[in-house]
Every structure is written in structure tokens, then in C-alpha cells.
Amino acid sequence: MNGACIDVLRTRRSLDDAGLRYLLCTDDRDTVRALHAAAREETNSRFGRVVWLRALIEWSNVCRNDCLYCGIRRSNRSVRRYTMRPDEILSCCERAWDAGLRTFVLQGGENPAAAEGLAPVVAGIRAAWPDAAITLSLGELPPETYALLRRSGADRFLLRHETADPAHYARLHPAGMTLEGRLACLRALRSLGYQVGMGMMVGSPFQTEDDLLADLRLLASFRPEMVGIGPFIPQQDTPLGTFPPGSADRTLRLYSLVRLLLPDALIPSTTALSTLLPDGWRAGLAAGANVIMPDFTPAEYRGEYALYEGKTASGIALSVLIEKLAAAGYRIGAGRGDYNGN
Numbered sequence: 622m623n624g625a626c627i628d629v630l631r632t633r634r635s636l637d638d639a640g641l642r643y644l645l646c647t648d649d650r651d652t653v654r655a656l657h658a659a660a661r662e663e664t665n666s667r668f669g670r671v672v673w674l675r676a677l678i679e680w681s682n683v684c685r686n687d688c689l690y691c692g693i694r695r696s697n698r699s700v701r702r703y704t705m706r707p708d709e710i711l712s713c714c715e716r717a718w719d720a721g722l723r724t725f726v727l728q729g730g731e732n733p734a735a736a737e738g739l740a741p742v743v744a745g746i747r748a749a750w751p752d753a754a755i756t757l758s759l760g761e762l763p764p765e766t767y768a769l770l771r772r773s774g775a776d777r778f779l780l781r782h783e784t785a786d787p788a789h790y791a792r793l794h795p796a797g798m799t800l801e802g803r804l805a806c807l808r809a810l811r812s813l814g815y816q817v818g819m820g821m822m823v824g825s826p827f828q829t830e831d832d833l834l835a836d837l838r839l840l841a842s843f844r845p846e847m848v849g850i851g852p853f854i855p856q857q858d859t860p861l862g863t864f865p866p867g868s869a870d871r872t873l874r875l876y877s878l879v880r881l882l883l884p885d886a887l888i889p890s891t892t893a894l895s896t897l898l899p900d901g902w903r904a905g906l907a908a909g910a911n912v913i914m915p916d917f918t919p920a921e922y923r924g925e926y927a928l929y930e931g932k933t934a935s936g937i938a939l940s941v942l943i944e945k946l947a948a949a950g951y952r953i954g955a956g957r958g959d960y961n962g963n
């Protein structure tokens with residue numbers, strides 16, 4: 622096995638398990654550099670040196686779920702729970718719009734009643750900024766609620782599948798949550814016309830290389846418009862808080878593999894990567910990512926959306942990010958930055 626499998630992946634958009642495993646695990650740094658270079662070339666040829674910025678608004682940390690890795694899980698009593706008022710959400714959108722961002726991402730804990738209550742807010746955002754894209758990330762909800770939010774003006778929905786192996790999924794989540802349930806939500810979202818984002822944590826407890834291959838196979842068959850991948854980072858108040866963090870190197874390889882499998886995908890260089898790796902946003906872009914999600918959550922709430930250790934401290938000021946992107950030769954995408962592939 623050698624770097625020749627990068628060519629197979631690039632030309633056929635698929636690769637056998639042995640090849641994918643090699644690219645995921647090899648110690649040969651020349652091969653890893655060649656993998657990132659191929660992904661970068663693919664990104665540049667599709668998008669130019671354009672990076673899309675999405676304004677992340679973490680509007681509520683109230684969650685009914687108890688995911689074993691997540692700092693805002695229901696059982697974590699040390700979190701002060703908050704839900705932003707509609708006017709606070711709208712003023713975040715206004716700040717983002719004025720800063721030139723054309724996608725607002727409303728992310729929050731899973732809370733079906735609050736999600737339904739968000740519909741008029743989504744409609745208000747749509748009315749105030751008809752040219753903006755509205756992305757939601759609200760977990761597993763009844764199909765009627767997804768439909769209501771779509772009718773209210775939402776365009777995109779992020780729902781990571783977390784792991785494509787059902788047994789692994791069960792070890793990361795409480796009884797009652799299943800991979801099948803998650804996938805049913807993703808199918809419902811797609812049938813409602815949402816652009817859909819999936820993805821997984823890298824190095825989550827008990828994860829094997831086979832699990833990551835299954836993740837890649839699932840992504841290649843579902844073909845989501847967006848793929849969010851970040852390293853697992855422990856949070857001390859959770860049952861999995863003593864496990865080691867995932868690997869930044871492996872996360873970067875996955876960005877490259879996904880770019881070559883799904884060349885048109887919108888792939889964020891994630892906050893979790895930048896938490897593990899100084900200037901991780903830059904390494905992510907160099908490995909094939911083409912989206913960054915600056916945090917527009919008001920400072921008074923940010924500390925309470927502590928999914929994992931170090932998250933709050935990892936932020937970079939938007940003005941600094943924009944300067945650094947320009948210095949590195951990137952342009953910021955104008956407009957909504959919708960998925961353009963097929």
C-alpha cells in the first residue's frame with residue numbers, strides 16, 4: 622500500500638477499506654502531506670481560495686438528552702441553563718449581518734417545545750434578512766417540528782450522526798437513543814428540502830478505526846451537503862470526562878478524505894479542532910475544509926455552552942480571523958454559500 626491510493630480516491634471518488642485505513646493510519650508523513658495537498662487542490666479547483674463564514678449563535682443550553690460525552694447533558698447540574706430571548710437572537714443576527722456574514726446558525730440543546738417556539742423567531746429572521754441562509758442545529762425533533770421550522774424559513778439543518786456503528790452509538794448515548802433514530806431524522810430533514818449536515822467526533826471513547834471507515838461509508842452513501850467533523854474533547858462533569866481527547870492529526874486526515882469522497886461538500890474547520898490545535902482553523906483549511914463558524918453567542922452566555930474543556934477560551938476575534946485569512950491568501954465568500962454540487 623502506498624500513496625497511489627490517493628489517486629484512486631481522487632479519480633474514482635471511492636476507495637476500498639484497505640486504502641482508506643492506510644490513509645487514516647499510516648505513519649508515512651509524505652503520504653499524509655500528499656493526501657492534504659490533493660484535498661486542497663480539489664477544494665481550490667471547486668471553490669477557489671474562498672472560505673465561507675457562518676455565524677454561530679448558541680441560543681439555548683437546555684437539553685432533554687443525556688449524551689455521555691456532552692457538557693450540556695441534562696444530568697450536568699453544574700451548568701447554569703439559559704435560553705436567549707428572541708430580541709437577543711435577532712440582535713446577534715444583526716451583528717453578524719453587519720459584519721458581512723450571510724448564514725446564521727442557531728444551535729442549541731434538544732428541547733422540542735423550545736424548538737417549536739423558535740418558529741416565529743426563524744420567521745422574523747427570514748423577514749428581516751430575506752437574503753440570509755438560516756441553519757438550525759437542534760437535535761432530534763418530531764418531523765412536524767422540522768416541517769414547521771422549514772416553513773418558517775430555515776434552509777439547512779446540522780445533525781451529526783456521531784458514529785455510524787450502532788453498538789458504538791449505544792456506548793456514547795443513554796438507553797433509548799439509537800443510530801437508527803438519528804438516521805430517520807436525517808432522512809426526514811432531507812425529504813423536507815433542508816440542506817443536511819452530518820458528521821462525527823474523532824477519537825470518541827471506544828471508537829475503532831473500523832468505526833471511522835463506517836462513518837466514511839455512511840457519508841459517501843448519504844451524501845450530505847455539509848460534513849462537520851471535530852475531535853472528541855473530554856468535559857470533566859460528564860461520564861466520559863476522563864477519556865483522552867481525539868487526535869487533531871486524524872481529524873485533519875478525515876477532512877481530506879471527505880473532501881476527496883464528496884468534493885462539493887461544505888466542510889467546517891471546527892471549533893473543537895481549534896481548541897486542540899493552535900490556529901487549527903488554518904490547518905483545517907489546508908486539509909480541505911472551506912467553512913469557519915465564528916461564535917456570535919453573547920459573552921454572558923458563552924461560558925455556559927461548555928460542551929468540552931477549553932471551548933470558550935479557543936475563540937478568535939472575528940476581525941483577527943478576517944485579517945489572518947486575508948494574509949493567508951483566502952477570500953471570504955460573498956452571499957449565502959449554498960451547496961452547489963450534485
Ligand code: SAM
Nearest residue numbers: 690691729730731758759760781853854928929
Ligand atoms: N443538540 C443538538 C444536537 O444534538 O445535534 C446540537 C448541539 S450538540 C451539543 C452539537 C455537537 O457537539 C454534537 O453533535 C457533538 O458532536 C458535539 N459535542 C458534544 N460534546 C462534545 C465533546 N465532548 N467533544 C467534542 N464534541 C462534542
